Each structure stands twice: as C-alpha cells, then as structure tokens.
Amino acid sequence: MTVSVLPPLAAKARGAAHPDGTPCACTAAVTLADRPDATVVRHADVVAKAHAPGTDRAGLDARLAVAARLPDVFVPPLGTAPLTLGDRLATLWPYGTPVDPHTPDAAPWEAAGTLLARLHRTPTAGPVTATLRAAPAPPPMRGPLKAARALTRLRTALTTAGTPAAPPVLRAWAALPAWARGAAPMPGPATLCHGDVHLGQLVRHPAPDGPWRLIDVDDLGVGVPAWDLARPAAWYACGLLPPDEWTRFLTAYRAAGGPAVPGHGDPWPALDVPARALTAQTAAVAVAKALAADRPLDEVAAALVDACARMERAPAELTPGFPT
Template sequence: MQTRSGAEIVVDNDVVHKLHRPGINPHDLTVRLGIAARSDCLLSPLSAPERVGDRWRTRWPLVKVVAQQPESLPWAQAGQLLARLHREPRPPRAPAHGWPQRMRRAVDALRGGHPDVRRAAATLPDPVWRPGSPDRPMTLVHGDWHLGQLGRRDDGPWLLIDVDDLGVGDPAWDLARPAGFWAAGLIPDGDWHRFLDAYRGADGPALPDGDPWPVLEPFARAAVVQAAAHHPDDELLLAACVRMG
C-alpha cells in the first residue's frame, strides 16, 4: 500500500514494513526512531533504518488504528496524549518537525490547481512557513497529527504512530488539523471541545488561557489549505478556502 506521502507499507503477520518516502534524511529518521523508542507516547520501532536501493525501510509492530465510527472517536484520549507528548523533555539535536515542509510540497503541487485554494495559500501568514516562533513554546511535536495517527495493541493505551515528521517546534501545529476541520464544519462542536478540553486539562502547553483561536487560527488555515490541495472536490474545504481568500 502506498500512502499520500510516498511511503509504502507492507504488512507481514504482526510486523509492518515501512519503506519511507523518497529523499527522507536518514540521520533525521534515525534520531526520530530513537525518540520514539524512549517515549511513552509513541509506538516503538522494531528496527533501525535499513537501506533498500535509494530508500530507507523500518519495521514496526502491527497495531489497531482508530475505527471511523463517529459515535466513538477517541477525541479526549487524543487530546491527553498530545499534551503528554508536548510535555516530554525536548530531545537534544532533534530535527525540526515536518509540517512546514509538507505545506511547501502541497503548495508546490497547487500550480494549475483550484484557484480558490491557490488564493487561500497566498494569504497564509509567516508562522505557517516555519516550525516555531521565538515568542511561542518549543516542544516535541508529532508533525502530522490526525486521528489516523493513533494506534494500539489489543485494548492497550493509544499511542502515536508515524514518526516521519516528528521533531521540535510550536506545539500548536499538532492542533492545526482538528482546529481547521472544526472551523470548516468537518468536525462537530462536541468532538472539538472534548479534544480541546482534554488537551487543556492535561496541561498541554500549546494554548494560553482564554480564547485559543488567536493562537490556532494561522495553523488551522494552513491545515485546511493543505487538505484542500489533496481533496479538491471537498465542498466544505473549498468553501473555507473561499472565506480565506
């Protein structure tokens, strides 16, 4: 199975073999695997990277991912888990998280794409093109978080999976996609507030007291633009891009 990022996944019994996207930095990947192996929040790898031609492959335990059942999505558990990740000690020599690079790849792919998405991309503010800002917290960041990045063995605790964009930066980036999808009408109010309240209740450092939207708004906009670039037929995402543009 090939993912949107260009990685290839092969499942062999209870082991997942992941061939990482072309061009991934093997040193950064090794650092990220080490962070995952030491973290209580991340799924631990089964191997160091091994070279396969001009690409790199790793092995992982097979886990159950979130079933897409709207009445039982683990939004509260996800908020608590992200808060825990953001409170972990910042690893030395960790790379920057990968959200801005993914944004650039998405915008590059928009040439010739939907004009409303291109206009929305042109309005994005400076913070969305860098992993962090001097006036903001700098923590460990998953870098590509959505509910599909949760996995667990049997009935064990939820863990974060996929470390390809793991790194250091502004933790608000990990809240970008749910914030943007809620603003676009894709996530119900109750789910969004369960997620947000759980994150704050677990002392997540991304948000100040009071209204979270001034912090989240630029990152939420970026997440909607990126999603619209990948799903140009989604009417709610396009409508959100029209409002931005």
C-alpha cells in the same frame, strides 16, 4: 524502470515476525499503503515501512530515538536504526489496532488530546544516563513543509487543467506568514511536535486493545505545538467536525497540561494561523485530486475551498509571538 520495494519490504517484515527462522504458518504480508512517499506492509504482528526516497538518515535516526524514548506516547520502533532497501530507508514497528472508521462516535479524541499534551511537554533533549547516551537532537517539525508540498501539487495540476476552486486556496495560502508556508524558521520556543496529526495516526498497542498510541514519525520534530491541533481545529471551523468532538479533544489536551493553547479562555489566537494553513493544505490536496480524476469536488472539498474563500490575512493581534 522503477523496481517495487514491496517484495524486499515484505521479506523484512516476515524476518522480524519470525526471527528464529521457524516456518511461517501465517498468511502472506498485507500491503497497508503503497504511495510514492511511503510503502507499508504488515506480516503477522510486524509492520514494515519504506520511507520516501531521499529521506534524510540523520533526521530519521533522531525521530526514531524520540519514539523509542516515549513509549507512553508512541508505538516504539523495533530497533532504533533504519534498514536500507536499495535507495529507500525502512523501519520496523509492532502492529497496533487502528481507529475503526465505521464507528465515528468511538473516535479516541480524548486519547489524541492527552497524547499530544504529553508529547508537547517532553523536553526536546534526550536523557543521559550511565547506560543511555543523549539522543540526537530532533530536527524541525515538517508540518509546514508538508503543507507547502500540497500547494506545489496543486500548482502542478493547474498546468494541465484549470478550476475556479484553485484561486481561493492559493490566496489563502499566500496570506499566511512565511513560517506557516515553510518559507522561514518556525517561531519558538521549540516544542516536540508530531507534525501530521489525524485519527489515522492512532493505534491501540499492544494489539488488539492496549492503550492508544501515536504512529508515523516522518514529520516529527521541534516546532509550533499548535500545528498538531490545527487539523481538528480547521475541520471544526469548516463545519466538518462536530462541536462536541472538538470540545472533547481540546478539553483533554488542556486537562493534560498541553502548552499549545491557554488552559482557559479562547484558544483561537494560538490556533488561527496553523488552522488556516491546514485548511489550505487539505483543500489543495482535494482540488488536485479532483483535477487528476477529472471530477467535481465532493462535499468535503467544497467546504474546504469555501473556507479558504472566507479567509483574510490573520490580524497581527491574533498571532502573538508569531512573526508575519
């Protein structure tokens, strides 16, 4: 029998919110997410997250160290060492105000581009001072591995049901270079990357109206910085993100000196492979969910599958420096 991590996680959040042990007059902990790969609860101004079973402690230590030394990019953790809850590692964070999904016109695309440029320009090694030891070396960015898990999820779903939507996704994935499928090391130079960028990863900190900051370090590490631009690029290419929003994001990233794309001119030679990978990843998740629920694809999922059907192997000249 699986024991829920929610009660001990809520207790950790409550203890961090009231470290002096004073009686708590605030409301009970609120569950923000409860998935196999992450459980997140909030109590007052503290958020506690239980990471996926099997999370590597050394890797999480290094990722926390990056977030702690970049308070102008990330919401800093409350402590730099993960807690242990049975077979799960957990971390504590201050609460930040998330993006309001009901006001898409106010989406912080400029802030997202600026924060990513700051992250990508950060040296991969931590500072060394008289009072601060060198931070542990960050591990590889996990974006390609996360994409590969999405394709595994689709293949697993296909063992019990079939759909004509799956073959285009599988072919688009198979046509990608090995590094983009998590099957080979990523090409250099090594750059600090978030690994899973979308608007749900931005919050205002301090709440409620502080500056925008990034959250979620689970996939953070060194890799190809274009991966962090790939989700909005893919949605733009699929017609799911309006051109003006894509332009706001890309312009802000370039203005802040982001190295993933040239400062001027066509960004797509750098973005093509990562955008294809994120399209296949997102389509695979959407198709797998539709199969599990025994329902047809919605409009967004259909657009992603159609994009996969249009994909061909990226010409070598479109991916300079990226081995196939």
